Amino acid sequence: MFCRGLLALTFVLSLTVGTAPPLAGGAASAAPAKPSYLVLIVMDGFRPDYLSLAPLHHLRALMSQGTYYDTAWVGDLESTTPASHATIGTGVYPRKHNVIGFGWRDPATGRFTYAPTNTNQIHAGYLEKTMTADGVPTLSDEVHLHNPLDRVVSISGEKYYAAATIGAGADYQLYGWLVNGKFRPQVIGPDTPPARTHFQTVTSSNSYFDLQDGFAANLAVRMVDTIRPRALLLNLPATDEAGHYYGTHDAADMRRIVKGDDDAIRKVMNEYKRLGIFSKTLFVVTADHGMVENSHIVPIHSMYTAFRKVAGTAQLDQEYRESMGAVWLPDPSQAETVATSMAQQHFPGVEGAFYKVQTGNAFEFKAVPSTAASLSKPLLRAYLDLANTEAGPAGADVLLPYREDTLGFSTKNRKHWGKHGGFSWFSQHVPLLLEGPGVRHGVSHFPAELVDIAPTIEHLMGWQVPTGVDGVVLGDAELSPSAADVSAQQAVKTRRLQDLRAIQAHSQAQTHPTQ
Ligand SMILES: [Zn+2]
Incomplete structure (x- = not known):
C-alpha cells in the first residue's frame, strides 16, 4: 500500500511539474547533492505580470532551469514588506511572528507600536525580538544551528525593515541611507562586517529608487566576495517604490525598473559564477506582495x-x-x-x-x-x-x-499611483522560483505561499525544518521528494486552491466584468 501510494503521488507530481528526468544510475546514486549556498532574493512589490514588460534574461534563465510557481501568492493577509519578509524569514504566519504590517498592538505592553519605521527600535533589535518572542526560529537561526561558523548576510536598499525581518538572526543586516549627499551602507547589527570587506566604500550617487537595486546588488557582491556567506538574503526595493509612484497602469514607467531588477540579479549570478560556486547554490527568487492601482x-x-x-x-x-x-x-x-x-x-x-x-x-x-x-x-x-x-x-x-x-x-500630484496590503488578488499574487541542486525544471501550478519558502529552503539545504512552521516543503520542486513531503503538500492544496481561486475570480469579475 505504501509503495502504491508513493507511486500515485509521484505521478501526480510529474503531471504538475513536467516529466521527471531519467535516473542517472541506481537508487543510491539518484539522490541529488545538497546545495552549499543559498541566495534568496525578494523583488519588492513585483507583480507576476511585470515579467512580460521586458526580456529579463537572467531572471528567465533561472526560471527556465528551475521550478517556477505560476500560482504563488502571499497567502497571509498583510501583504506588506515588513510582515511578508518576517513570514519569508520564519515560515510562520503573522499571527505567530507578530509583525503586522507597519504597526500593531505590542502583545507585551498592549500599546500600539510603529516599530518597522522606528530605526532606533530596529537598531535595538526590537523586530527580531518580536518575531522570535514565542520561540519561532528563523532561517538564519537554522544556518547557525547547522554550523555556528557559517555567516548570514541580509541586505536591502533603504528598506531597513526588510533587511531586519528577513535577516532576523543574521550576522550582518545592512541597508542604504542618504548621508552627506551619498547613499551609503548602514549596519543594523548585530555585528559590523569586518574591515577587509571595505563595505562602506559601496555607495551610490543618490537615493533615487531606480538606483537602489544596483546599490543593494553591489553591496551583496562585495559581501559574497569577501565573506562568502552560507546564506545571502537580498531585498530589491525599486519595483515596489516605482509601483507606488507610477501605479501599474502604464507599462512604460515600470519597464526600466524591472530591467534594473534583472540587472541586479545578473550581478549576483555573475559573482557566484566567478567564484565557481554557482552550480552549488540554491537560488530562490520571489516577491513580498503585489501592487494595487488607484481605480x-x-x-x-x-x-x-x-x-x-x-x-x-x-x-x-x-x-x-x-x-x-x-x-x-x-x-x-x-x-x-x-x-x-x-x-x-x-x-x-x-x-x-x-x-x-x-x-x-x-x-x-x-x-x-x-x-x-x-x-x-x-x-x-x-x-x-x-x-x-x-x-x-x-x-x-x-x-x-x-x-x-x-x-x-489619494494624491493630488499624480494621476496614477499604487498601494498594497490586504485581501485582493493584485496584492496577493507573487512570482516564486527555485533553482539549484536538487531542484527540477518545470512550472508548478501549486498554490505556494510565502510561509512555504523557509521550510523548503531548510529542507533543500539539509538544515533542520523547525516544528510548528505554518508552511509546507514544496516537494514538487524537488528531483526526489520524500513521500511525507508530497503528502503534506497535497494535504493543503485543496483548501488553498479554493481560497485562491475565489479571490482571483472575484478580482477578475471586478476588473473585467462580463458585458
Ligand atoms: Zn510598498
Whole structure:
C-alpha cells in the first residue's frame, strides 16, 4: 500500500511539474547533492505580470532551469514588506511572528507600536525580538544551528525593515541611507562586517529608487566576495517604490525598473559564477506582495468620522489608506460593535467587516451577518482564512476588505499611483522560483505561499525544518521528494486552491466584468 501510494503521488507530481528526468544510475546514486549556498532574493512589490514588460534574461534563465510557481501568492493577509519578509524569514504566519504590517498592538505592553519605521527600535533589535518572542526560529537561526561558523548576510536598499525581518538572526543586516549627499551602507547589527570587506566604500550617487537595486546588488557582491556567506538574503526595493509612484497602469514607467531588477540579479549570478560556486547554490527568487492601482478610492474621511461616532469607542489606531481597512481598539471586546457599525455604513468600495474574537488564548475572525450574507460562500471562507493569518494578540481587531483596485489613499500630484496590503488578488499574487541542486525544471501550478519558502529552503539545504512552521516543503520542486513531503503538500492544496481561486475570480469579475 505504501509503495502504491508513493507511486500515485509521484505521478501526480510529474503531471504538475513536467516529466521527471531519467535516473542517472541506481537508487543510491539518484539522490541529488545538497546545495552549499543559498541566495534568496525578494523583488519588492513585483507583480507576476511585470515579467512580460521586458526580456529579463537572467531572471528567465533561472526560471527556465528551475521550478517556477505560476500560482504563488502571499497567502497571509498583510501583504506588506515588513510582515511578508518576517513570514519569508520564519515560515510562520503573522499571527505567530507578530509583525503586522507597519504597526500593531505590542502583545507585551498592549500599546500600539510603529516599530518597522522606528530605526532606533530596529537598531535595538526590537523586530527580531518580536518575531522570535514565542520561540519561532528563523532561517538564519537554522544556518547557525547547522554550523555556528557559517555567516548570514541580509541586505536591502533603504528598506531597513526588510533587511531586519528577513535577516532576523543574521550576522550582518545592512541597508542604504542618504548621508552627506551619498547613499551609503548602514549596519543594523548585530555585528559590523569586518574591515577587509571595505563595505562602506559601496555607495551610490543618490537615493533615487531606480538606483537602489544596483546599490543593494553591489553591496551583496562585495559581501559574497569577501565573506562568502552560507546564506545571502537580498531585498530589491525599486519595483515596489516605482509601483507606488507610477501605479501599474502604464507599462512604460515600470519597464526600466524591472530591467534594473534583472540587472541586479545578473550581478549576483555573475559573482557566484566567478567564484565557481554557482552550480552549488540554491537560488530562490520571489516577491513580498503585489501592487494595487488607484481605480477606486474609499471615503476615508467618512470612515474616520463613522468610527469616532461608535459610542464609547476610543482609538488605539486605525488604518484605511492601504488596500483594506484595519482598526485596533484599546478594548478589543468592542470589536463586534465597531465592525457592525462600520458595515452598516455601506461605504463605497468596502465589502464588509470582520471582527476578532478571543476564546482563552485562541483568536479567530468572524464576519458580521450582513457581510456573511453578501459575499459568496467560497469568497467568505477565503477572506476569513486570510484574516485568521493575523488572528493573534498583535493583529487588528476589525478588518474591512476593499474591492479590487481600491485604495484609501489619494494624491493630488499624480494621476496614477499604487498601494498594497490586504485581501485582493493584485496584492496577493507573487512570482516564486527555485533553482539549484536538487531542484527540477518545470512550472508548478501549486498554490505556494510565502510561509512555504523557509521550510523548503531548510529542507533543500539539509538544515533542520523547525516544528510548528505554518508552511509546507514544496516537494514538487524537488528531483526526489520524500513521500511525507508530497503528502503534506497535497494535504493543503485543496483548501488553498479554493481560497485562491475565489479571490482571483472575484478580482477578475471586478476588473473585467462580463458585458
Ligand atoms: Zn510598498
